Amino acid sequence: MTTSTLPHFCCLLLLLLPLLPTVSSYTEEDCNIRVDKPLVARQNSNPITSRLEEFAFGFHPLESEKENQFLLAVWFYKTKDPTIVWSANGNKPAPENSELRLSSNNEFVLYDDEGKELWKPPRKGSKSICATIRDNGNLVILDEQYKSIWESFKEPTDTILPGQILSTNTRLRSRESETNYSKGRFQLSFQIDGNFVLYSLSMPSEALQKAYFATGTRN
Numbered sequence: 001m002t003t004s005t006l007p008h009f010c011c012l013l014l015l016l017l018p019l020l021p022t023v024s025s026y027t028e029e030d031c032n033i034r035v036d037k038p039l040v041a042r043q044n045s046n047p048i049t050s051r052l053e054e055f056a057f058g059f060h061p062l063e064s065e066k067e068n069q070f071l072l073a074v075w076f077y078k079t080k081d082p083t084i085v086w087s088a089n090g091n092k093p094a095p096e097n098s099e100l101r102l103s104s105n106n107e108f109v110l111y112d113d114e115g116k117e118l119w120k121p122p123r124k125g126s127k128s129i130c131a132t133i134r135d136n137g138n139l140v141i142l143d144e145q146y147k148s149i150w151e152s153f154k155e156p157t158d159t160i161l162p163g164q165i166l167s168t169n170t171r172l173r174s175r176e177s178e179t180n181y182s183k184g185r186f187q188l189s190f191q192i193d194g195n196f197v198l199y200s201l202s203m204p205s206e207a208l209q210k211a212y213f214a215t216g217t218r219n
């Protein structure tokens, strides 16, 4: 590089700097969710809250006529009616005494009261050490270097929060009803081809029906 192009190069670098992906790193202090002792589904148990108590994470009781059932969920903590924004097990409500704990190979796993697996986040080989619930509502699982290995923001259920980015190959799915978090009849897909499509589904087969809205933004 000649000295005359150097100033231009530096300007370009400064202009591009904000566009570089921000690497969010966490520290041990961020670990507000540790499950060395399991987190147990019980009525009136205290949830874990984000630093400024904007969001809570834990077992949220479901309004149902059946026996006590719980969702492992993230919800708005300060609102009068706690609104759930993400849940792990909408299709498989957890009975009382279900547990979230670290499995023998260091994965976060939700087990029911008989030890059957109800949910676990996909992960890529690393050991989970703890998790953190953030004030933007993101639930992040961290590895031994306190790096993110899984985030609820990348696997939304039926809600997108401010600051959350819906990437291609991601979908939102409506729920069965206001109080039933089983998968419902509508799906909003940001497809790999770049098209953003609202489908209805046949239930219970979940076969996609004809799209009735699409942005047509392929590529």
Ligand SMILES: *[C@@H]1O[C@H](CO)[C@@H](O)[C@H](O)[C@H]1NC(C)=O
Pocket (backbone or CB within 6 Å): 064, 065, 066, 176, 180, 181, 182
């Ligand atoms: C929720 O809806 C699903 C699908 O219709 C149904 O199988 C399930 O029993 C319902 N759950 C409750 C608690 O009513």
